Amino acid sequence: QKEVEQNSGPLSVPEGAIASLNCTYSDRGSQSFFWYRQYSGKSPELIMSIYSNGDKEDGRFTAQLNKASQYVSLLIRDSQPSDSATYLCAVMGSYIPTFGRGTSLIVHP
Amino acid sequence: NAGVTQTPKFQVLKTGQSMTLQCAQDMNHNSMYWYRQDPGMGLRLIYYSASEGTTDKGEVPNGYNVSRLNKREFSLRLESAAPSQTSVYFCASMQGQGNYEQYFGPGTRLTVT
Numbered sequence: 001q002k003e004v005e006q007n008s009g010p011l012s013v014p015e016g017a018i019a020s021l022n023c024t025y026s027d028r029g030s031q032s033f034f035w036y037r038q039y040s041g042k043s044p045e046l047i048m049s050i051y052s053n054g055d056k057e058d059g060r061f062t063a064q065l066n067k068a069s070q071y072v073s074l075l076i077r078d079s080q081p082s083d084s085a086t087y088l089c090a091v092m093g094s095y096i097p098t099f100g101r102g103t104s105l106i107v108h109p
Numbered sequence: 110n111a112g113v114t115q116t117p118k119f120q121v122l123k124t125g126q127s128m129t130l131q132c133a134q135d136m137n138h139n140s141m142y143w144y145r146q147d148p149g150m151g152l153r154l155i156y157y158s159a160s161e162g163t164t165d166k167g168e169v170p171n172g173y174n175v176s177r178l179n180k181r182e183f184s185l186r187l188e189s190a191a192p193s194q195t196s197v198y199f200c201a202s203m204q205g206q207g208n209y210e211q212y213f214g215p216g217t218r219l220t221v222t
Contacts, residue, residue, distance in 0.1 A: 032209045043199055043213040044152070088152070092209040095140060095159045096167070101151035 002027045004091050006100035013107055019076040021103050023089030026070070032092035033065055035074045038102065039085045048074060079107045111135055113214035115200050121220045122190040130185040130217050132200030138212075139205040141183035143167075143175060145196040146216075152199070158183055159205065190221045 003026040013019045021035075032051055036044035050056045050063040050072065062075040072091075076083055086102040113134045122128055134141065143155040154167030156175040164175050172194060174186045183202075187194060200214040 034210065043216050046210055046212065049210055090211070095203075095205065095209075096154065096157065097142075097209075097211065099152040101149070 002030075002091070002093060002098045004089055004098045004100040006087075006089050006103045008101060008103060010104040010106050013079050013105070015079060015081060015107055015109050017079050017107075019079045019083065019105055019107070021074040021076075021087050021089075021105065023072045023074075023100055024070055025072070025089075025091045025098070027091065027093060027098075028067075028070060030091045030093065033063070033072045034090040034092070034097075035061075035063060035072075036088040036090060036099075037085045038088060044088055076105075079105075081107050081109055083107050113200055113202055113212055115198075115214035115217050117217060118215065119218050121222065122187075123222055124191060126190050127186065127188050128190065128219075129187075130198055130200075130219075131182070132184065132214055133182045134200075134202040134212075134214075135181065136202060136204070136212065137180070138202035139180070140203040141177065142201040142203070142211065143173075143183070143185045144199045144201065145169065145194075146199060147196050155185065155198075190219075192221045195219060195221045 035048040038044045048063040050065045060077045064073045088102045089100040116131045142157040144152045158177040161180045198217045201211040203211045
């Protein structure tokens with residue numbers, strides 16, 4: 001059984017701070033990793049994908065991947081109240097994704 | 110581009126009734142998926158279709174059937190609804206063939222009484 005683990009939170013950060021969200025996975029053969037944002041009552045929205053070890057930056061978002069440690073993280077710089085949502089980590093096997101249960105992020109003014 | 114569309118948005122069923130949830134995508138994606146999301150349980154895969162003409166069971170297929178009608182459409186059928194099937198259902202699509210980014214529909218909120 002492939003597993004993806006995330007701290008459920010909530011993670012509370014002040015506006016303007018860096019939010020750090022973490023995810024570990026069990027399948028060492030996994031090659032594709034994704035972060036989705038889900039607002040309450042809405043569907044998941046893809047915000048980052050990462051395939052290689054290291055960092056990938058897109059605007060205020062940075063995804064970090066360490067395959068040796070089986071660890072993926074998402075950093076959100078200059079956090080805004082509009083970033084308050086649940087963040088889902090997903091790991092793709094052969095056409096079959098496994099999602100973590102998500103981390104709730106609260107950005108307070 | 111509408112992306113991934115789902116109908117209906119909301120549905121209330123009585124135990125034992127049947128219904129079909131519809132999903133369509135206009136991104137020419139090869140793969141399509143059905144998930145359910147329950148509080149505290151995250152997204153759980155019900156069925157998926159890696160390509161037109163194929164369907165496979167996911168983590169929680171019992172009580173459901175699917176049809177990949179064509180490349181655009183993938184439906185989910187509940188033959189005899191049970192209260193345990195009360196959930197939010199999401200359809201998603203993915204290009205595949207090296208591109209594994211999934212795009213989700215808006216969801217169907219189903220209540221079975």
